[in-house]
Amino acid sequence: MSATRGRSGGGATTSGCGLKRRNAPQDQEDSKMMNQDQPSTEDWCGRFWNGMELLKDVTERKHFLPTGLEGIDTLLGGGLRQGQLTEITGPSSSGKTQVCLHCASNIAAKQMGVVMYLDTSNSFSPSRVATIIYGISDLFGQRGFELQPKDARLKSVMRSIICESVFDIFALFEVLHQLEVSLLNDKVNNGGSKVCLLIIDSISSLLAPIIGGKYPQGRSMMISVAVILKKLADEHNLSVLVTNHMVSAGNGAVKPALGESWKAVPHVRLMLSRECQNNICTATVLKHTLMASGRTAKFAAPS
Amino acid sequence: MSYTGSAPASSSLYWKGMESSGDPHPPILAGAQNAWDMLSDEQSQKHITTGSGDLNNILGGGIHCKEVTEIGGVPGVGKTQLGIQLAINVQIPVEYGGLGGKAVYIDTEGSFMVERVYQIAEGCISDILEHFPHSHGKSSSGQKQLQPEHFLADIYYFRICSYTEQIAAINYLEKFLGEHKDVRIVIIDSVTFHFRQDFDDLALRTRVLSGLSLKLMKIAKAFNLAVVLLNQVTTKFTEGSFQLTLALGDSWSHSCTNRLILYWNGNDRYAYLDKSPSLPVASAPYAVTGKGVRDAVSSNHKRVRVT
Numbered sequence: 001m002s003a004t005r006g007r008s009g010g011g012a013t014t015s016g017c018g019l020k021r022r023n024a025p026q027d028q029e030d031s032k033m034m035n036q037d038q039p040s041t042e043d044w045c046g047r048f049w050n051g052m053e054l055l056k057d058v059t060e061r062k063h064f065l066p067t068g069l070e071g072i073d074t075l076l077g078g079g080l081r082q083g084q085l086t087e088i089t090g091p092s093s094s095g096k097t098q099v100c101l102h103c104a105s106n107i108a109a110k111q112m113g114v115v116m117y118l119d120t121s122n123s124f125s126p127s128r129v130a131t132i133i134y135g136i137s138d139l140f141g142q143r144g145f146e147l148q149p150k151d152a153r154l155k156s157v158m159r160s161i162i163c164e165s166v167f168d169i170f171a172l173f174e175v176l177h178q179l180e181v182s183l184l185n186d187k188v189n190n191g192g193s194k195v196c197l198l199i200i201d202s203i204s205s206l207l208a209p210i211i212g213g214k215y216p217q218g219r220s221m222m223i224s225v226a227v228i229l230k231k232l233a234d235e236h237n238l239s240v241l242v243t244n245h246m247v248s249a250g251n252g253a254v255k256p257a258l259g260e261s262w263k264a265v266p267h268v269r270l271m272l273s274r275e276c277q278n279n280i281c282t283a284t285v286l287k288h289t290l291m292a293s294g295r296t297a298k299f300a301a302p303s
Numbered sequence: 304m305s306y307t308g309s310a311p312a313s314s315s316l317y318w319k320g321m322e323s324s325g326d327p328h329p330p331i332l333a334g335a336q337n338a339w340d341m342l343s344d345e346q347s348q349k350h351i352t353t354g355s356g357d358l359n360n361i362l363g364g365g366i367h368c369k370e371v372t373e374i375g376g377v378p379g380v381g382k383t384q385l386g387i388q389l390a391i392n393v394q395i396p397v398e399y400g401g402l403g404g405k406a407v408y409i410d411t412e413g414s415f416m417v418e419r420v421y422q423i424a425e426g427c428i429s430d431i432l433e434h435f436p437h438s439h440g441k442s443s444s445g446q447k448q449l450q451p452e453h454f455l456a457d458i459y460y461f462r463i464c465s466y467t468e469q470i471a472a473i474n475y476l477e478k479f480l481g482e483h484k485d486v487r488i489v490i491i492d493s494v495t496f497h498f499r500q501d502f503d504d505l506a507l508r509t510r511v512l513s514g515l516s517l518k519l520m521k522i523a524k525a526f527n528l529a530v531v532l533l534n535q536v537t538t539k540f541t542e543g544s545f546q547l548t549l550a551l552g553d554s555w556s557h558s559c560t561n562r563l564i565l566y567w568n569g570n571d572r573y574a575y576l577d578k579s580p581s582l583p584v585a586s587a588p589y590a591v592t593g594k595g596v597r598d599a600v601s602s603n604h605k606r607v608r609v610t
Contacts, residue, residue, distance in 0.1 A: 092556035093578035101580070108338075114331065117338075122370050122520050122560045125581035126342035158339035164332055167521035175332060182331045195331060205557060209514035212506050245557045247509075252540060254553060279584070 065197055065239050068106030068136060069099065071299030072283055076268060077291055080239040082196065084289070085229055085265065089244040089256040090272035095281045096243040097123045099272065100201045103241060105132040108160045113196030117163040118175060120205045124163050133157050169206050169221055176228050183236045195238060198229075202243040204257045211258070219261065226265040242266070256286075349402050351488060351529055352395070354388050354427075354596040357587035361576045362563070366529045368402075368487060371519055371558075373494075375534040375549040376565030381572055381591045382533045383414045384423075385565070386490045388596040389531060390458050391420070391427050393488040396448050399431050404487025404528070405457040407479070409472055411496040415460065424451035426594025459486070466497035466511075473515050480526045489522065493533040495550045509554045516558030532559060571599060 049057075064078030073079050080086050080103065088096050101124070104115045117124055133154060166172050183195060203225070210218035233240045244262075249255040256263070256271070263269075269287035274280070284296045336344075350365030359365045366372055366389060376382050390408050395401025408415060428449050459479075463469045473491075480486055494515075502508045523530045537550040549556065549564070556562075562578040568588075575586040588599035 091553065093562070097580050104338075116331065116335075120517065120520065121558070122524055123580035124338075124341070126338050126345050128581040129338050130342055155339050158342060159337045161338035162331060162335045163338060163341060164335035165521075165524050167517050167524075178332055186331075202557065205513060205517060208554060209510050209517065212510055245554060248553050257554065 061237050065103070065107055065112060066110070067099065067103045068132075069102055069299050071297035072099065072270070075270070075283055075285055075295060075297045076288070080197065080241055081267070081289075082237050082239045083233050084267040085226075085233055085240045085242065086268040086270065087242050087244050087256075087266035088270050088272060089246055089286075090274075091246045091254060094272040094274045096272055097121075097201055098128075100199050100241060100243060101125065101128055102132055103197065104161050104199060105129050105157075106136060107197050108157045109133050109136050111157075111160070113160070113194045115161045115197045115199065116179065116195050117161060118166045118172070118198070118200045119163055120166055120200075120202055122165065123201065126158070129158065129161065130154060166200075166206065169210055169225070172200075172206055172225065173228075176225075176232065180228075180232060180236075183232070195236070198232065198238050198240045200229075200240075200242045202245065204243070204245040207258060207262075208245070222258065222262060226262070230265070246271075349400075351389055351393050351402060353385065353589075354392060355587075355589040355598045357598055358574055358589045358596070361574065361582070361585040361587045362561075363579075363582045366488070366531060367561070368527050368529045369523050370560040371516070371523050371530040371532065372561040372563060373532045373534055373549070373559035374563045374565065375536060377536050377547070377567070380565040380567060381589075381596065382565060383412075383492055384419075384591045385596050386492045386531060386533055387415070387420050387423055388427075389488055389529075390490055391424050391454055391595070393529075394454050394457050395427065395431065399435055402487050403485075405459065405483065405485050407459045407461070407476070407486050407489045409461045409463055409469075409489070409491045411463045411469060411491070412493055413462065414492065415462075417455070420455060420458070421451050422593065423595040424454040426592075427454070430594070459483070463497070466502065469494075469497055470511065470515065473518055476522055477518070477525075480522060480528070484526070486526070486528060488529045488531065489519070490531045491533065493535055495533075495535045499535070499550060505552075509552065512551060512555055513558060516555070520558075520560075 062082045062084075064073075064076070064081055066073050066079040067076075076086070088099055090096050100117070104117055107113065107115050134150075164175055166175055179195075179198070186194070207218070207222050207225070211222055212218065229240050229242070232238050245257040246254040247257045256269070266287065267289045269285070271284045271286050273282050273284075275282075279300055280298055281300070282296055282298050285291065285293045287293055348368055350359070350363070350367055352365045353359055353362065374382055374385060386408070390406035393402050393404045393406050395403070397403040428451060431449065461472050463472055476489065480489075498508055498512065519530045519532070522528070535550045536547045538545045539548045540546075549562075559578070560580065561576070561582075564575045564577050566573055566575060571588050572590060573586050573588050576582060576584055590597050590599040
């Protein structure tokens with residue numbers, strides 16, 4: 001793809017206007033010209049897209065990344081959509097992290113791209129990932145992989161999952177900024193294995209210490225995170241998966257944390273619950289951009 | 304179907320050729336690790352034994368370093384006993400299969416009984432000598448290490464009398480651990496006590512606690528140590544009946560990596576692994592004896608302690 005339309009770095013900028021700012025292939029010659037000039041209003045505004053172009057873009061680039069969990073894939077119409085932000089919410093130990101680990105393993109095993117995993121609760125378990133990959137390894141045994149021993153396959157798959165621990169909101173901003181810069185560089189160099197999935201498990205544990213109370217800064221940081229994630233998803237065709245906690249909604253019921261203003265952020269919202277003493281998880285669609293919400297599916301928590 | 308792959312070291316020769324063709328590109332994120340490297344790190348990690356083989360089994364070998372483990376249960380079920388046991392067991396010298404580390408014990412309730420700690424240390428030493436009978440004639444330095452006094456001296460004990468002190472202590476830990484790199488476990492007994500009283504603003508409590516839990520996560524990862532939080536139980540009214548759950552509410556329940564619940568089953572003590580990213584939900588009996596936490600005697604398949 002082409003360069004970044006005269007914007008240097010691109011990290012510190014915010015999305016200035018409501019129009020879609022993207023790089024269409026025919027932009028290449030005028031973007032060179034623009035680079036010398038001061039960015040004009042039009043430059044910031046980007047170009048118009050018509051519906052047919054959007055449709056083409058969607059069918060060519062916005063793939064569904066399969067999670068490998070059948071129930072969830074059916075519910076989501078194929079999996080996690082590229083360019084979109086998907087949220088998984090659920091009470092403690094309802095299987096949120098397991099779904100994240102499963103997605104990461106599945107995408108890596110099918111060699112769809114690099115998975116970036118941001119972990120806030122030290123719960124990224126490499127041995128669990130290895131077990132999951134072994135469970136689906138028969139799938140990729142066909143692609144000439146069988147020439148390599150089992151360990152070699154595992155190694156090449158696991159090397160495409162990159163994990164970083166993040167323990168506060170500022171570290172998250174830093175990591176997302178770094179990620180954006182290296183994604184822009186990758187675009188320019190046209191090299192490297194492409195990051196296609198960004199997982200944050202869990203976003204709410206980073207946000208919980210700062211939101212609420214009488215100070216508004218926490219809320220504005222939360223919205224900044226949302227803006228950056230959606231921008232990354234859109235510009236680099238990433239699928240973003242975040243997990244959210246559930247908090248008490250009074251009279252014994254629970255609801256997703258982070259309140260009303262976060263509710264508008266994810267494109268897709270999925271709620272998990274697990275019955276006591278067994279491994280059957282239930283997933284419910286709370287919000288979806290294409291499909292009806294309220295549908296549920298059961299799946300066995302992978303053991 | 305658990306993963307039992309061979310140690311990566313054994314296949315390293317084979318990989319020499321592939322290595323060079325590896326990543327020609329700069330890393331996407333400086334400082335981030337890929338899952339393969341993390342797997343080999345994890346496999347070389349030792350776990351802290353609980354003293355009970357059955358308990359170790361459901362925990363995947365014992366308490367894991369780099370993770371935060373919450374242990375909850377009704378009063379008298381043995382939370383503090385297990386906490387003290389871990390503070391002793393983390394010090395089992397490397398040559399006897401332990402970690403040879405030190406312990407930080409943050410006591411908010413005043414239930415740390417030093418005579419009992421001495422007893423448990425003696426019990427631990429007698430078990431070590433039983434399993435390594437040949438070591439009696441070993442060098443005097445090894446023998447000197449195996450004194451209960453030595454075990455007691457390597458526990459750093461903080462007595463906390465208010466939640467302000469608790470917050471301060473956790474904030475100070477990072478500096479303390481920087482100066483005491485041989486600490487391999489931090490035990491907080493209990494994280495709940497001060498936060499259950501005189502705290503009116505529950506939303507503020509949630510924020511403070513979630514901040515603390517992130518700090519503890521960070522410490523666990525950065526200093527490669529285990530954090531063990533003991534928690535009390537509370538009753539919660541759900542679906543028409545009162546049920547026992549761990550204290551501090553729904554938001555707190557997300558703030559640990561593993562959760563172990565201790566409970567009574569008739570006259571037997573049981574532990575239930577309620578939450579873990581890598582292990583299945585399971586339960587196992589255990590006993591609290593004069594020597595400390597051990598396997599339940601009724602357990603018909605007696606195991607040699609994993610070392």
